[in-house]
Amino acid sequence: MTDRERARQHLSQSPRMSKGERTRQRIIDSATELFSRSGYRAVSLRDIASHAGITHAGVLHHFPNKEATLIHVLSKRDAVDAPLVLDEGISHRELIDNIVRIVERNTGTPGLVALYVNLSAEATDPAHPAHEYFFGRYQILRELLVPAFAELLGDRPHPTPEVAAQQFLALQDGLQVQWLLDPGTVDMRGAVVSFLRTLGITVPDDPAGPAAPADPARPTGTDSTGGADPT
Structure with a gap:
């Protein structure tokens, strides 16, 4: 069997998304981008559809x-980070290192x-549909x-x-706002590492191990195109 034949066989055996799954993914990608850009309340289902x-x-x-x-968008994002912070075998030292890796990874998304910046601010309102989510997340x-x-x-x-825990979380939240405003100046990872070092907690300059994979959702600023699809 040639390399091309083996590749074709592998692709034919790989799971493929159905048309409905692709459409669902497109909806989630669009909702992610629009919620990121305008917040939850300013976006309608018709906006997402368009x-x-x-x-x-x-x-x-x-x-x-x-x-x-909204719940699906938030849950999907948590599924990316959860193994780095929730796995039972993670030590306290590894937890801190993994959070630093997440901060670094976030610069690519x-x-x-x-x-998160927009929704967490909106969700301080107890009536917001994401209020319980963010309350539980910080807890x-x-x-x-x-x-x-x-x-x-x-x-x-x-x-x-x-x-220290409150300061650590507050620092990350504040840095995200500053980084979105001026990404060329604000070094989120550097500031987090500096804070930890003031507490006597040393973080490697080049942390070992890969960060969690970047979320496949399109980054802000891209558009979906295509004809109307009822499913």
Whole structure:
């Protein structure tokens, strides 16, 4: 069997997305970009349909309402990062290193950074559909980080592990806003590493191991094109 024949056989055996799955992915990609650009409240399902190049009915075929698209967008993003922070075998040292890797990886996905910045601000309203999501997300992160800092800070009296965890998260959130405004000047990873070093926590200049794979969603600024597709 030639190399070309083996390649053809491999491709024929590889799972392929159905037309419906491709359409669903296009909807999620468009929702991700539009929510990133304009926030959740300013975007309608018709906006998402137009951006994805399908009909409004086509979007409703896959998602019953706009809230469902939002939850799917957020869940999809978490699925990328979850193994780096939630796996039971991760040590406290590895948790901090992995979060630094996520910060570094985020510089390659500006659309998703904008999505979180915009939605987290909107979601401070208890009536927002993502309020419980972000409330729970920060709660989980603090629960993971407090024992990590308790171990890594050792006998250091200040800050307390609770305060260090809050500062660590607040620093990342603030850096994301500044980076979106001036990406050529703001070094998110460098600032996070500098903060950790002030606490006596050394982070390698070139962390070992790859970051989580970049999300396949299109970055901000791209458009979907194509004819109307009812499914």
